[in-house]
Structure formats: structure tokens, C-alpha cells
Amino acid sequence: MSIVINHLTYAYTQGGKPLDPTLKDLSFTIEEGSFLGIIGHTGSGKSTFVKHLNGLLPCEKGTVVVDGHDLSQKSERKTVRSLVGMVFQYPEYQLFAETVFEDVAFGPRNMKLDESEVKSRVENAMALVGLDQERFSDRSPFELSGGERRRAAIAGVLAMHPKYLVLDEPMAGLDPLGRREILALLETLRTESGCTIIMISHSMDDIANHATKVLVLEKGSVLMYDTPQSVFSHSEELQRIGLSVPGITKICIELNRKGIMIPASICTEDEFLTWFREGRQHA
């Protein structure tokens, strides 16, 4: 199964009149089990796009079909919302319940699951994000540290057992350790539960290291949709639209400038060091 986006176009309205479209004729398929990184300048339509994946914004022109559920059908929205989990920027701002347990249980309870199932899902989700049952269940989410609150909020989405997890800048504002924990969690989810990850990020290094596919949005249109190796080999084009490239790519560009022929597809540390170790062969 997969998410199929077909000719999706969307324009916000102001005072009853439609503005210039934020999304223009997007068509592509997000394969199940992939890790999709979405990059684009602020205002390129990334956030607007992901809001279509669970029907927060209506499909006015074009279609979004999640595992066969067409989101143009209003009745399908509820089903799709339990299939597609959404972690927005600074998700800790959505915490509201008296205890961490109650907050994480909000999603599963909205799905009308029975209480024993809710309990096991909450426990499961808290364990996944590394929040200890005993210590955190009965505490107020507002007493936690910044990193813990972020993880509690993510647990609230994971407890709904989404098949597709959409994250908008999930590491924003975290320190390097916090960033690494979240990335490790995403990898675990993908490899162990087969969860499809769709992540918006400004960190090209994280995208290069983790994504299996990269979507580049520019002014609401798809500029590229390919593997990270291929996308980041177009560094000039990315920089032209105001995006940066992974740290390793920057080094490769400098080396190229000095006349050293290093394959343009190298965009991670591992690939870079392997190339050196293997005697710097042309790819």
C-alpha cells in the first residue's frame, strides 16, 4: 500500500478570494516503508502539503489516496487520521492533560478503543520514546524538561499506531543529544514496525543520513523527487533556490573546485570516508 498524490493543487483564500496557489499540480507516490525527507525554502508549501496527508486541508483539486482511502471523500478522513500520524513543529505545545498517561491516551481514546487496549498502547508508546512508566505516567506533562515533553508529545501520536508518521521539523530546538534520540527513534519505528516516515527538515545532514527518498518543493511545485544521493548531487540547483547541502557535500564541492574528482553522489560521512579508504576511485 502507499500514499498516492495525483495532480494536487491548493490555494488558500483571503476574504473569499483565492490567493496564488500554494501547491501546484503535485503528482507522486510515497511508497510504504520508505523514509521520505521533504526539503524546501520557508514558504515552498511543505507544511501545506503535509496537512493534505490526513485531510486537515481539503483536496480541492486533485486527489490524495492513502491505502485506498480517497481523502476527497469527507467520510474517509476519520479512517485516514488513524492511519497517518502527525507530529507538528514544537509538538510539546499541544500537551494538555493532567498526566502524561492521560495525554498519550487522548488519541487512542478518540479511536474508541477499549480501555485495556488503550493502556497497553500508552505503555508501549512511552517505552518506545524512552519515557519510563513508573516515573512519568502520573506526572503532569508541564513538569517535564523540554526534551521529555517533546518525547511525550510524540508518544501521543505513536499510541495511535500510525502506518505513516508525518513529522514537521521534529528536532527543532533540541540539543545534539536530543536530536540523535529522535532520529534513532524514527529509525527503530521504520525498521521494526515498518512505519513509513515522512519528515520535513531543514537539516540536510539528517536527510542525507536517514532518508531513502527526498522531495524538493519549490514555490509549490515538485523540483526533484529522488534518492538523496541523486538530489544532493544537484548542489548548484539547490543553492540557487536558497537551500543548503549536507556538510559532506560542501566539502566535496570545495575538493571539486580544487580539481579533485570526487563523485557528486557522495553526501554522507560514511560514503566519503569509504571513498578515501578504497583508494579514491571514480564511481
Add this chain to the structure above:
Amino acid sequence: MIRFDNVTFQYEKADTPALSDINLEIREGEFVAIVGHNGSGKSTLAKHVNGLLLPTQGGVTVCGMQTSNEDDILKIRQKVGQYIIASPAEITGNGAPYRQKVGMAFQNPDNQLVTTVVEEDVAFGPENLGVQPSEIRERVDEALASVGMTAFAQFAVHHLSGGQKQRIAIAGILALKPQILVLDEATAMLDPSGRSELLETVKKLHEEGMTVLMVTQYMEETTGCDRIIVMKGGKVVLDGSPADVFTHTDILTASNLIPPEPVIVRDALRTMGYTLSDRVLTAEQLAEELCPSL
């Protein structure tokens, strides 16, 4: 210009001190980065510089003034006339004199802008100091120009991007004519282009003579600084030039920090037998030193 003498600070409800026995001296015109993981005490340190927090033990001296001494504050207030000469009104708020010398920008650009219209917000600081209207006008125009936001003077604040808001916040601080600029994780909530806009602005101000203290967790932002102070558990664990600090990648890693990519690659290549000097901090420098040996 700023001196920390045996400064220890403990938050009221905390079990352990947030800062323990800090000794530091920051000289005029320096561009200093303070780095550390969450809870390392770096923001607490920054808040001591303008007297938002007062040390539990020890003392902080800013431009020769003790931030903690009540008597001193009164003496200072009499002397302070020289830099608030434009103001006929008496300054009454506690600590106001330091704060005029030490401008501070914070993490969330939204939560530090006070009024709806850009230029009115920039005017907020000098208005508080009781500066004459015509001079406020000059200061506002000057401050907006130096952050490159002149064209936005009449804009509503909530129509700006994060990076633009943060530059307005800096303009609001510049209008106070401070000698020290403290940035408390001011880049953390910005996107890459907003971040580089802000860093460019700060670099320019530093070149014009401003002493800058930048608290951050992004190591790649620090390579252009004069000096990096690495904090861990309320203590200073490293203090030196970027070239110096980045030779201690082991200490950085132990402090939950990640060195910039070129430094990581540099160290990895060294173990493979390439000769690279400690000066290698950026992609350009790496390529330059690597080339001859390839």
C-alpha cells in the same frame, strides 16, 4: 569588560547549582561563543551578564560595575549620566544602567517584540530610557538600517518571518546603544536562511566594534568566533580559540556536542594517515590542506 569571579548560582528549587565556581574574563571587542548541551548552564551564564540573574556566590562585573551590589547601583546611577546624557528623566528601574550597556536577544523571536508596528517596537528601548523623540527617531532609523530592515519600518510584526523578527529584536537592542550584545540561543528557532541572515548581521556589528556573547548549541556557527567557551554541568570545560577547542573532540563529545562536519572528517582522515593541521575548521580550509597530499 565582563568579569565573572567565582560565580556560583543555584535556582531555588534545584538540587545542584546551575553554575559552579565560574571564573571568566571577556575583553572589549571580543566575539565569544558559549556552547553546551541543554542544561549545561550556558543560558544561566548569559542571564548573569545583564543582571537578570544575580549570583548566589561570587560576583559579576560589567564595565566596572558590580551587578549584585545595591550600593554600587546607586553610585553607578550618578555616574551613568554620561551615557544617558540625552535623557533628562531619572532612571529608576533596578539594574537599568547595565541593561543599557548589555543588549540581550532571546530564543523565541515572537515573545520579545512588544508592539505591533516594527518601528514602534524598535523605539521601545530608547523610550524607556527617556530619550528625546527626535533622537529616538534617529536611533530607530540607524538601528533598522544596520540590520537591513529599513524597508519594513511600517510593517506589522506578525507579517515578518522568524529571521526578520529576530533582526527587529536586535535593532530594538541596538537602539539602546549597548556595548555588549548577548544572544541567548537567538538562532535556535530560525530556519537556515534566517539563521545565516542573523549571523551575518551579528558579524557585521562585531566588525563595527561590538562585544558579542553568543550562546548556541550549533557548533558550526562558532567557527568564525574569536573564542569558544564550552560548558558542561555548570562548569567551563574548554575555553580557547576555535582551532584550539576543536582539537579536543573527545571533550566535546563527552559534553554531548557534535563538532562541525569538516572537523569530524579532518580527524577521521588523520587516522587514515593524512596530515592536516588544527587550523582546518571549514570545508574550504579542509580542501586547501588536503589537496597537496592527493
Add this chain to the structure above:
Amino acid sequence: MRDITLGQFVAGNSVIHRLDPRTKIGMMILYIVMTFLVKDIWFMSIPFLYLVLELILSGISLRYILNSLKPIRFLLILMFLLNLFFTKGENVLFGIDLGFWKLTGEAVLQSFFLSIRIILLVAGASMLTLTTSPIALTDGLEKLLSPLKIFHFPAHELAMMMTIALRFVPTLMDESDKIRNAQMSRGADFESGNIFKRVKSMIPILIPLFVSSFRKADELAIAMESRCYHGGDGRTRMHQLKFRIDDLFAILITLAFVAALIVILVLF
């Protein structure tokens, strides 16, 4: 939603727009006095004429005034009917006399009179908010109220609170939008169920919004302190409010209307 601010200011550069906010507040007070001096429906034409004059000079479309009356339409109808029923009178109209109630000429006149007074009051107040930006209004109020400071009236604090509120309305709107989206993604349902259920379903939005407002207030206070804010004492303003010749004219014209009204009321 994003552009909503308190009030309903329509930007413009008319004579009325350019008046000092203090003048406009003064004009509105005098205008209110006029509408209350009038005790007879026919003399209402004087404040009405004044309002029409102001409307023409301001270049504001009549549509905005009508819009400002929309929220009170039920109140108007209710008041009209109540007066029709409960005003005592002798002059029975159309022979409608049901014994316990009769339609009298006095009641009809009284109903119209009170409705027109309320319409004029609301329309006049809208003229002020339509032609004066909320910021200018705040400044004007602060200046007008500042003499009360000797009685410890917190004029500056009130104005600062209004300024900050205006600044943060769009920010909080944005934020409530985001939280709503997040909770909807967790399966929250804000649209169905009875009124109690709906109010209850708002809790997951309201609590985060409160928490975030408190955090914002905290951070803003620190930022303001860092920028040397220490209350209103010794504070100056970049934009000084200035009375100009137009303000004098406006006040004189308004006073002329009041005087004319008083003369008419005394004579007739």
C-alpha cells in the same frame, strides 16, 4: 483569521483619519452627549446630520457602518417590540385595541426614537474605531487619562496592556490554529455532538493555549526588562501626539453642533 485585530480599523488618509486620536475621542464624547440631550425623535436629525458629515469626510463606505450594526440587530428588534408593548399612550392607531393592549401612536414614536438613538450611538462609536488605528487609540487614551495619575489611576499600565494585547492577538490566533490541527490529527472531534460535548471538546485547545500564553507573558516580561522597561515614569515616546489646526476646527465644528442643538432644544 490571521489578520484579525481588535476593532475594525480601515486604513485611510482622510481629514478624519488624520485627526489626533484625542480629538476624535473628544468628538465622540460630545456626539454621545448630543444623542442623549435629544428627547424628541425629530431633533435626532441633528446628531444624524453630524454623523453623515463625518462619514462623508472620512470616505468610509456605508457598508462598514451597516456591518457594525449587524451584531445588535436582535437587540434592536427586541427593544422595539418591548417598547411597542409597554409604552403607555392614548392615541390608538388603526383601531387596534385588544383590551389588555392597544397600538398607540406614542408607543410607535417611542420605539422608533429609542432604536434610532441606539443605532446612532453604535454607528458613532464605530466611526471612531474605523478611522483610528488601535495603536493611535491606545496612545490617545493614555494621554487623555494621564492627568488621573495623581489619583493613582494606572493610565500607562492600561495602555501598555492594550498595546501588548493588540500585538499578541494575531500570534495567539496562529497558535490556536496550530493546536487545533494537532488535536484534530489525534482524532479530536470539534464539530459534532451537543453544546456540552462541544464545549468539553475545546479543553485540549484551551489548556495548551493558556499554558503558552503564560509562557509568552513570562518571556516577554524578561525581554522588556532587558530593554530597560521600568514602568511609565520618565518614559518618552517617539511619536508625539500633536494638535494641529484641523483638530481645532473639528472640535469647534462639533461644539457648534452641540450649541445649535441646545439652542433648538431651549427654543422649541
